[in-house]
Amino acid sequence: MADQVSAREAIEGPIPTLDPAEALARAREGKGYWKRVWESLKDDKVTIVVAIVLLLIFLAAIFAPLIATHDPSKGSIIGRLKGFGYKDHLLGTDETGRDMFSRLVFGARLSLISGVLPVIFALLIGGSLGIAAGYLRGRVNTVIMRSMDVLYAFPSILLAIAICGILGSGLENTLLALTITFIPPIVRVSETVTVQVRSLDFVDAARTSGASSASIMCRHVLNNVLGQILVYTTSLVSLSIILAAGLSFLGLGVTPPDAEWGLMLNNLRQAIWVNPTIAALPGVAIFITSMSFNLLSDGLRQAMDIRL
Amino acid sequence: MTTPTQPAPTTAARAPLMTVADLRKHFPIKRNLLGRTLSAVQAVDDISFQVIKGETLGIVGESGCGKSTTARLLMRLIEPDAGVVTFDGNTVGGAHGVGVRDLYRDVQMVFQDSYASLNPRMPISMSIAYGPLSQGMNRKAAMAVAVKLLEQVGLNPVLYANRYPHELSGGQKQRVNIARALALRPRLVILDEAVSALDKSIEAQILNLLIDLKQEYDLTYVFISHDLNVIRFISDRVMVMYLGHIVEVGRVEDIYARPEHPYTKALLAAMPSMDPRKRTETAPITGDPPNPIDPPPGCRFRTRCPHAAQICEDRTPSLNDGAATGEGHLVACHMRDRRSGHPEARSSGASQ
Numbered sequence: 001m002a003d004q005v006s007a008r009e010a011i012e013g014p015i016p017t018l019d020p021a022e023a024l025a026r027a028r029e030g031k032g033y034w035k036r037v038w039e040s041l042k043d044d045k046v047t048i049v050v051a052i053v054l055l056l057i058f059l060a061a062i063f064a065p066l067i068a069t070h071d072p073s074k075g076s077i078i079g080r081l082k083g084f085g086y087k088d089h090l091l092g093t094d095e096t097g098r099d100m101f102s103r104l105v106f107g108a109r110l111s112l113i114s115g116v117l118p119v120i121f122a123l124l125i126g127g128s129l130g131i132a133a134g135y136l137r138g139r140v141n142t143v144i145m146r147s148m149d150v151l152y153a154f155p156s157i158l159l160a161i162a163i164c165g166i167l168g169s170g171l172e173n174t175l176l177a178l179t180i181t182f183i184p185p186i187v188r189v190s191e192t193v194t195v196q197v198r199s200l201d202f203v204d205a206a207r208t209s210g211a212s213s214a215s216i217m218c219r220h221v222l223n224n225v226l227g228q229i230l231v232y233t234t235s236l237v238s239l240s241i242i243l244a245a246g247l248s249f250l251g252l253g254v255t256p257p258d259a260e261w262g263l264m265l266n267n268l269r270q271a272i273w274v275n276p277t278i279a280a281l282p283g284v285a286i287f288i289t290s291m292s293f294n295l296l297s298d299g300l301r302q303a304m305d306i307r308l
Numbered sequence: 309m310t311t312p313t314q315p316a317p318t319t320a321a322r323a324p325l326m327t328v329a330d331l332r333k334h335f336p337i338k339r340n341l342l343g344r345t346l347s348a349v350q351a352v353d354d355i356s357f358q359v360i361k362g363e364t365l366g367i368v369g370e371s372g373c374g375k376s377t378t379a380r381l382l383m384r385l386i387e388p389d390a391g392v393v394t395f396d397g398n399t400v401g402g403a404h405g406v407g408v409r410d411l412y413r414d415v416q417m418v419f420q421d422s423y424a425s426l427n428p429r430m431p432i433s434m435s436i437a438y439g440p441l442s443q444g445m446n447r448k449a450a451m452a453v454a455v456k457l458l459e460q461v462g463l464n465p466v467l468y469a470n471r472y473p474h475e476l477s478g479g480q481k482q483r484v485n486i487a488r489a490l491a492l493r494p495r496l497v498i499l500d501e502a503v504s505a506l507d508k509s510i511e512a513q514i515l516n517l518l519i520d521l522k523q524e525y526d527l528t529y530v531f532i533s534h535d536l537n538v539i540r541f542i543s544d545r546v547m548v549m550y551l552g553h554i555v556e557v558g559r560v561e562d563i564y565a566r567p568e569h570p571y572t573k574a575l576l577a578a579m580p581s582m583d584p585r586k587r588t589e590t591a592p593i594t595g596d597p598p599n600p601i602d603p604p605p606g607c608r609f610r611t612r613c614p615h616a617a618q619i620c621e622d623r624t625p626s627l628n629d630g631a632a633t634g635e636g637h638l639v640a641c642h643m644r645d646r647r648s649g650h651p652e653a654r655s656s657g658a659s660q
Contacts, residue, residue, distance in 0.1 A: 200424045201420075201424040202425050202426055202435075204380075204383075205435075206438060208412050208416060208439075210439070210442050211442035223430070224429055
């Protein structure tokens with residue numbers, strides 16, 4: 001404790017130019033990495049447009065009951081597979097006469113949930129595991145990375161199908177299956193970037209301050225690896241939407257009365273010769289959303305690739 | 309570069325601050341199935357030396373001789389395979405020794421790469437304050453330490469406190485690194501090639517800053533460099549390393565005026581002369597140092613030594629074998645030990 005006292009003695013000397021509280025405030029408002037990322041993003045028109053599109057889809061999903069023109073599960077025996085603008089059905093009707101527009105809007109809810117939530121869970125779990133494996137090295141690394149290799153041995157879609165097949169269908173099981181599917185690649189990416197950062201001198205410098213491993217991982221490693229992990233994770237969202245749609249398509253995901261894009265695509269595929277435009281609509285929705293996430297990920301990659 | 313201006317430590321104040329005994333680090337590169345090491349890079353091989361309180365100990369040697377490994381071993385950034393490091397009378401590490409965390413209150417390090425040793429995502433004032441924060445100081449007090457240190461290393465806090473490393477020049481970054489090392493008020497600072505990456509003019513500024521700070525904070529330096537001029541300028545004592553061994557230790561004036569070990573002689577002869585009439589005509593030593601994975605038995609320098617004899621292969625010369633020409637001047641060479649049996653062995657005190 002003697003050193004703390006002497007360090008405090010150090011501050012008793014005159015500080016002619018800058019008050020420490022102000023220095024703290026200034027250090028916080030300094031033009032940091034994320035500010036630069038935002039500045040670079042602002043000028044990237046494609047990314048901005050894509051972000052707006054995604055925002056609209058999210059808003060539509062959240063406010064689905066307000067936007068939907070019809071009850072998404074109310075069918076009609078007469079008005080089945082009708083084209084755009086039939087009666088007051090903006091985008092026509094599906095094979096049981098339910099309003100396509102309303103179903104797409106409600107379907108966005110489940111599709112986005114199954115696209116985003118597994119990736120967020122996998123980011124939290126996989127990111128922590130990967131950073132721990134990369135920073136702590138040794139046995140911890142071996143245990144974590146070899147377990148991931150076991151999961152890696154299965155192709156991702158096969159793994160998701162297998163887990164869903166064991167657990168049964170349903171939204172929760174889909175989310176769980178997708179989360180488990182996405183953990184290994186996220187662990188691998190975060191471990192790789194952490195190992196790179198770990199070898200830099202500033203981590204050693206932080207170690208020589210006597211800080212704990214947890215503190216160094218949070219204050220020094222995390223902010224240097226987060227950008228790269230986030231970029232990779234964003235690209236997984238589109239994959240997750242497609243995988244979730246695929247699971248529903250196979251009957252392993254969301255169960256029939258609920259609207260979900262993959263499930264809708266599955267049901268409408270029989271109608272592809274009757275009314276192909278209607279049958280393609282859920283596919284178009286999946287395409288636009290996953291494409292937007294991919295483009296967003298590309299934009300982020302460019303914006304975050306700032307050589308500091 | 310001028311000759312050293314700081315006074316050499318007096319004989320009375322020769323208490324060792326850090327004592328290193330038989331420190332060894334072999335990096336394994338090949339293991340068998342059972343995890344037993346088959347071959348290893350012998351980066352540091354049983355070296356022993358002392359750092360005297362208040363002095364600047366210069367460590368010099370060519371690339372790969374184990375200088376930086378020694379620095380990292382002293383800082384416990386890598387664990388030694390064998391050997392004991394004692395700081396101020398307390399053994400570092402081990403069951404009864406002082407903990408590494410406590411060691412860091414007294415010993416700090418400045419790294420070679422001024423850019424890589426600062427977190428690029430952190431304002432420099434935060435990087436400096438991180439040490440005191442980690443040792444339990446509150447944010448405001450830690451920031452005050454950072455502000456004061458920034459000023460002391462010659463960076464105006466008003467302008468620089470909120471800057472990020474990429475907004476600074478190499479010299480400024482190294483100033484920040486020095487401030488960061490001093491934030492915990494250490495007694496010993498290890499400078500690992502701290503000025504090697506800087507321009508000559510900046511290098512001189514940083515060296516002068518280091519000398520000023522040393523007086524102000526009553527510091528002891530271990531200064532590692534491959535630059536003989538820099539070592540001569542800043543050191544009180546010099547330790548010459550070759551392939552993981554210490555070949556010669558002594559006061560800076562003894563080493564530069566009367567080098568005893570053939571390797572030290574060769575190093576000094578390779579220094580470019582300022583006098584055009586005394587051009588270096590031939591390369592004093594040729595070839596590369598042997599592979600540290602499989603170093604030659606006996607004296608490690610014998611493969612390049614013009615005086616190599618049979619005894620050099622049979623027996624490794626120890627530092628104490630060398631006959632001293634000055635106070636604390638130790639040489640690891642059979643030629644400086646009359647009883648070694650080397651044909652060119654000469655008696656104590658002889659010089660060429």
